[in-house]
Amino acid sequence: MNTGTCSFSSAPVIFRPPSQIRLFKTLTPYLSAFRRKDSSPSLLHDISPPSIFEQCSTISSHEEKVAPRPLWKAAIDFKWMLDNKEIVSANIRNRNSTANLELVIELYESFCSLQKEVERLRGERNIVSNKMKERLELSVRQALVEEGKKLKEALSALEDDLVVLIDKLQVEAQCIPNITHSDVPIGGEENSVVRNLVGKPPEFKFTTKDHVQLGKELDLFDFDSAAEVSGAKFCYLKNEAVLLEMALINWTISEVSKRGFTPLITPEIVRSSVFEKCGFQPRGENTQVYSIEGSDQCLIGTAEIPVGGIHMDSILPDSSLPLKYVAYSHCFRTEAGAAGSATRGLYRVHQFSKVEMFVFCRPEESDLYHEELVGIEEELFTSLGLHFKTLDMATGDLGAPAYRKFDVEAWMPGLGRYGEVSSASNCTDYQSRRLGIRYRPTPSNYAPTSSKKAKGEASPPTQFVHTLNATACAVPRMIICLLENFQQEDGSVIIPEPLRPFMGSLGAISPKPKRW
Amino acid sequence: MNTGTGSFSSASVICRPPSQIRLFKILTPYLSAFRRKDSSPSLLHAISPPSISEQCSTISSHEEKVAPRPFWKAAIDFKWMLDNKEIVSANIRNRNSTANLELVIELYESFCSIQKEVERLRGERNTVSNKMKERLEPSVRQALVEEGKKLKEALSALEDDLVVLINKLQVEAQCIPNISHSDVPIGGEENSVVRNLVGKPPEFKFTTKDHVQLGKELDLFDFDSAAEVSGAKFCYLKNEAVLLEMALINWTISEVSKRGFTPLITPEIVRSSVVEKCGFQPRGENTQVYSIEGSDQCLIGTAEIPVGGIHMDSILPDSSLPLKYVAYSHCFRTEAGAAGSATRGLYRVHQFSKVEMFVFCRPEESDLYHEELVGIEEELFTSLGLHFKTLDMATGDLGAPAYRKFDVEAWMPGLGRYGEVSSASNCTDYQSRRLGIRYRPTPSNSPPTSSKKAKGGASPPTQFVHTLNATACAVPRMIICLLENFQQEDGSVIIPEPLRPFMGSLGAISPKPKRR
Numbered sequence A: 001m002n003t004g005t006c007s008f009s010s011a012p013v014i015f016r017p018p019s020q021i022r023l024f025k026t027l028t029p030y031l032s033a034f035r036r037k038d039s040s041p042s043l044l045h046d047i048s049p050p051s052i053f054e055q056c057s058t059i060s061s062h063e064e065k066v067a068p069r070p071l072w073k074a075a076i077d078f079k080w081m082l083d084n085k086e087i088v089s090a091n092i093r094n095r096n097s098t099a100n101l102e103l104v105i106e107l108y109e110s111f112c113s114l115q116k117e118v119e120r121l122r123g124e125r126n127i128v129s130n131k132m133k134e135r136l137e138l139s140v141r142q143a144l145v146e147e148g149k150k151l152k153e154a155l156s157a158l159e160d161d162l163v164v165l166i167d168k169l170q171v172e173a174q175c176i177p178n179i180t181h182s183d184v185p186i187g188g189e190e191n192s193v194v195r196n197l198v199g200k201p202p203e204f205k206f207t208t209k210d211h212v213q214l215g216k217e218l219d220l221f222d223f224d225s226a227a228e229v230s231g232a233k234f235c236y237l238k239n240e241a242v243l244l245e246m247a248l249i250n251w252t253i254s255e256v257s258k259r260g261f262t263p264l265i266t267p268e269i270v271r272s273s274v275f276e277k278c279g280f281q282p283r284g285e286n287t288q289v290y291s292i293e294g295s296d297q298c299l300i301g302t303a304e305i306p307v308g309g310i311h312m313d314s315i316l317p318d319s320s321l322p323l324k325y326v327a328y329s330h331c332f333r334t335e336a337g338a339a340g341s342a343t344r345g346l347y348r349v350h351q352f353s354k355v356e357m358f359v360f361c362r363p364e365e366s367d368l369y370h371e372e373l374v375g376i377e378e379e380l381f382t383s384l385g386l387h388f389k390t391l392d393m394a395t396g397d398l399g400a401p402a403y404r405k406f407d408v409e410a411w412m413p414g415l416g417r418y419g420e421v422s423s424a425s426n427c428t429d430y431q432s433r434r435l436g437i438r439y440r441p442t443p444s445n446y447a448p449t450s451s452k453k454a455k456g457e458a459s460p461p462t463q464f465v466h467t468l469n470a471t472a473c474a475v476p477r478m479i480i481c482l483l484e485n486f487q488q489e490d491g492s493v494i495i496p497e498p499l500r501p502f503m504g505s506l507g508a509i510s511p512k513p514k515r516w
Numbered sequence B: 001m002n003t004g005t006g007s008f009s010s011a012s013v014i015c016r017p018p019s020q021i022r023l024f025k026i027l028t029p030y031l032s033a034f035r036r037k038d039s040s041p042s043l044l045h046a047i048s049p050p051s052i053s054e055q056c057s058t059i060s061s062h063e064e065k066v067a068p069r070p071f072w073k074a075a076i077d078f079k080w081m082l083d084n085k086e087i088v089s090a091n092i093r094n095r096n097s098t099a100n101l102e103l104v105i106e107l108y109e110s111f112c113s114i115q116k117e118v119e120r121l122r123g124e125r126n127t128v129s130n131k132m133k134e135r136l137e138p139s140v141r142q143a144l145v146e147e148g149k150k151l152k153e154a155l156s157a158l159e160d161d162l163v164v165l166i167n168k169l170q171v172e173a174q175c176i177p178n179i180s181h182s183d184v185p186i187g188g189e190e191n192s193v194v195r196n197l198v199g200k201p202p203e204f205k206f207t208t209k210d211h212v213q214l215g216k217e218l219d220l221f222d223f224d225s226a227a228e229v230s231g232a233k234f235c236y237l238k239n240e241a242v243l244l245e246m247a248l249i250n251w252t253i254s255e256v257s258k259r260g261f262t263p264l265i266t267p268e269i270v271r272s273s274v275v276e277k278c279g280f281q282p283r284g285e286n287t288q289v290y291s292i293e294g295s296d297q298c299l300i301g302t303a304e305i306p307v308g309g310i311h312m313d314s315i316l317p318d319s320s321l322p323l324k325y326v327a328y329s330h331c332f333r334t335e336a337g338a339a340g341s342a343t344r345g346l347y348r349v350h351q352f353s354k355v356e357m358f359v360f361c362r363p364e365e366s367d368l369y370h371e372e373l374v375g376i377e378e379e380l381f382t383s384l385g386l387h388f389k390t391l392d393m394a395t396g397d398l399g400a401p402a403y404r405k406f407d408v409e410a411w412m413p414g415l416g417r418y419g420e421v422s423s424a425s426n427c428t429d430y431q432s433r434r435l436g437i438r439y440r441p442t443p444s445n446s447p448p449t450s451s452k453k454a455k456g457g458a459s460p461p462t463q464f465v466h467t468l469n470a471t472a473c474a475v476p477r478m479i480i481c482l483l484e485n486f487q488q489e490d491g492s493v494i495i496p497e498p499l500r501p502f503m504g505s506l507g508a509i510s511p512k513p514k515r516r
Helices: A011-015 A018-034 A061-065 A078-083 A085-094 A101-132 A138-173 A211-217 A223-229 A240-258 A272-277 A304-309 A363-383 A430-435 A475-485 A497-503 B010-014 B018-034 B061-065 B078-083 B085-094 B101-132 B138-173 B211-217 B223-229 B240-258 B272-277 B304-309 B363-383 B430-435 B475-485 B497-503
Strands: A193-198 A236-238 A262-265 A269-271 A297-299 A314-317 A323-332 A351-361 A388-392 A404-412 A417-426 A437-440 A466-474 B193-198 B236-238 B262-265 B269-271 B297-299 B314-317 B323-332 B351-361 B388-392 B404-412 B417-426 B437-440 B466-474
Touching: A078 A085, A078 A101, A085 A101, A101 A138, A193 A363, A211 A475, A223 B304, A236 A240, A240 A262, A240 A323, A240 A351, A240 A363, A240 A466, A240 A475, A240 A497, A240 B240, A240 B262, A262 B240, A269 A272, A269 A304, A272 A297, A272 A304, A272 A430, A304 A323, A304 A351, A304 A430, A304 A466, A304 B223, A351 A363, A351 A475, A363 A388, A363 A404, A363 A417, A363 A466, A388 A417, A404 A475, A417 A475, A430 A437, A430 A466, A466 A475, B078 B085, B078 B101, B085 B101, B101 B138, B193 B363, B211 B475, B223 B236, B236 B240, B240 B262, B240 B323, B240 B351, B240 B363, B240 B466, B240 B475, B240 B497, B269 B272, B269 B304, B272 B297, B272 B304, B272 B430, B304 B323, B304 B351, B304 B430, B304 B466, B351 B363, B351 B475, B363 B388, B363 B404, B363 B417, B363 B466, B388 B417, B404 B475, B417 B475, B430 B437, B430 B466, B466 B475
Parallel strands: A262 A323, A314 A437, B262 B323, B314 B437
Antiparallel strands: A193 A388, A236 B262, A262 B236, A269 A297, A323 A351, A351 A466, A388 A404, A404 A417, A417 A466, B193 B388, B269 B297, B323 B351, B351 B466, B388 B404, B404 B417, B417 B466
16 A cells, blocks of 8 residues: 555555545645644634644655635635636636636545545444444454444544645635636726716816826925835825815715615724735735834735625624725735836835725625625716726636626826726625625514524525625825816815815815915 | 954054054954954945945954944034033933944044044145155065055054944944933822813713723724734724815824925835934834834834924025924834833724924024924914913933923723823924024025035034924824713714804714614
């Protein structure tokens, strides 16, 4: 018996049927790779797999192949994937994903066989232990004790293997992107389809300035001091820019909460597991995420993360849905690798304020709320008097969690083109299967209870909710639009009517006399 | 010749007068401790001392005594310290500082001697090189070449020693706290003197709730979800709490900017050197500062840091002073070691919003602006209808940068005592000597120039400005005060008049019907 590795104890081999042996040969590189003591801090609140590695003394030579070990599990619907291989595989292709469906299927099938074998052994062990309860000859009892011992050892080893296999399956399966709405155009960003076009570019009878120039003349930003104090691409907002930011946030929260959204101000330091569960990669070379030293926490890049997490590991009552939130937070992004034309001034900064909408809803309603979210975005930008277009983004431009994404791009005279100002995504159950957010559909006679995190009541089976997120106001991009589109020949900038009540009735930002 | 160490090159020893040898014996532990390659990243913009350590191959056995090496230099007035030993020494005692004045003086005197010696050697070297320009006998020239070589080596070794000595001097001298205003009461916090008392505690004819209970019943906070998503002592603000935070920030900025303060929104990620220059310790076991992984940046604990830094390494024109700022930022604190009674609910959280006032002014005016700042605080809290007292804090409660500190403590019914809601400090030139912020007094006939970072113009000598900082609104503490003081028997909370225009004319927060 030669499996090519010393990481399995010899006892369980006795019980393995020939088919299993082949299977373990395939898996050995993965399994043995995980047979090492995991040194990650276990600060996590999520259920970690039991630490089976401590008993292994030999570090495998496969260590260089070690994949990151998942510290939590996504409730991925493997049966559906298996039944819809072609759809999943075409989707992976369309979205330029590097996910390996074949490997996932192979691992899943191994998992099923192994689990079956574990169940068979458990059955045998139970038979033996039941037999032991009878009155028995000493020699018969001795034989049963021996058999029971062997079964126990075999089972223990197989269960260990199962844990390792589940980890590997999770790592690979978590790479598979969400499926895509049938209307989403297939291809790269250039294949995105315009859904809506509002207004037209303003006509200027004078030479326009970009927001950097306007900000300098109106004393609204200080990039130079920020570069000294913090680093490149940081900024102080100054004078009316402060009032403008506050007004944009206030007005947006006010408008969106009128439409039934609950206002939130969120934590900006979040456990990295919550990032992962929302479909973001908090670690790695090209991560956009700032990590906190000496902890397992990160700075959020969007309020989508703490809002998605607010109902983590919960079963929501049907009557509570939809849950709609409008959340204000500061956002922090490393912008690693972000070079190019549109990086001047406020367009791409490490820290900015954003108001984000987020919806938890029943699966059958998510398309509807997606339309509502993009509708709210369009209403807000229209009220501000901006010229913009709304796009149904092509498959190649979708992040892994998105089933469909509508971007709004507004006209930016300084850039001389449209620039992204918002994005609305329907993530269906991609995030909820990771965050563990379910709801319990109510039968008509079932009285609603406020049972957050209640478990195992005798009620209809739970389902995963759908989640959607959409930008209500990304402040720096809005400031760019307002300054550049509403600039006047005299160097002033007109404030749009809706914002004026939120900035002490100020109607325009005018050049100030220099003090020094 | 035995200096007890092998870390000095023998060449330099030749030229040292006997007194220097004794001196080097004292210094050897410090000097040799620094003779190793410093592996810290040099991302810093501050002037770093030239790397002299690379030529040393032997790692000293004194390494365990290594003190942190400063990357920047405070312009400390050593001559004044030397002339006022008794004052400085009494001040260190009064403020329970661990600073070692004797060591600082010893190091400073050594520094002066070595510098003198360096200058003497430079003179000799110049004499030799001047002689070399003459026509000389080959043997004389050879002797001069030898002498020049020896002098060069000696000088180079001494200059290296000087760099090491300066570093050590900086490390020790930076520990010395600012001197204290003559009116500051001497002793621990309990010796602080009440300057002002406004209002009286509200009388309730019903059993009051604390803010945690009120927040729960009015659905204003979510500590439980924040604990899962982020960790303990994080919080989501919800519903009217969001409006209340926004109103507090808006109203405060509006009120303070009316008084001539320039509004700012600041970066919240700053270089750790700026944190140090403001007198905070960004590293070490009990630091309150979150650090960013893989960089030399930190999260700010107060806007005092980025506002202090906004004029770093500048010479401000006299006409620009005073510069008054009112800055809004989120603040992040690890609260390491913060246990005790007043840690419930919002009192001590890792992330909160704050509006901070900051003044750069001429030295002779800082006492005046200190009074102005505490006056503004008192006006704001009076407008909100709070009962509070203002304290002149005793020496034992002053941080190293403060010359004098006025705290405002407001009545918090939930705590059943006064809780700190603001703090106004005059830091005189403590921060400006570290941040390098000077001004150039204008002679009456010299026109003001807008010369930021201008250097070496022919004008009066520059002086360090004074800096002052004061809390205008620490949002969570204000929310505690408002909820607990203005609660009603029916469970609602009355909003103070001044805030209503900033929250859509809302007059009270009332219990909502439960949706689920």
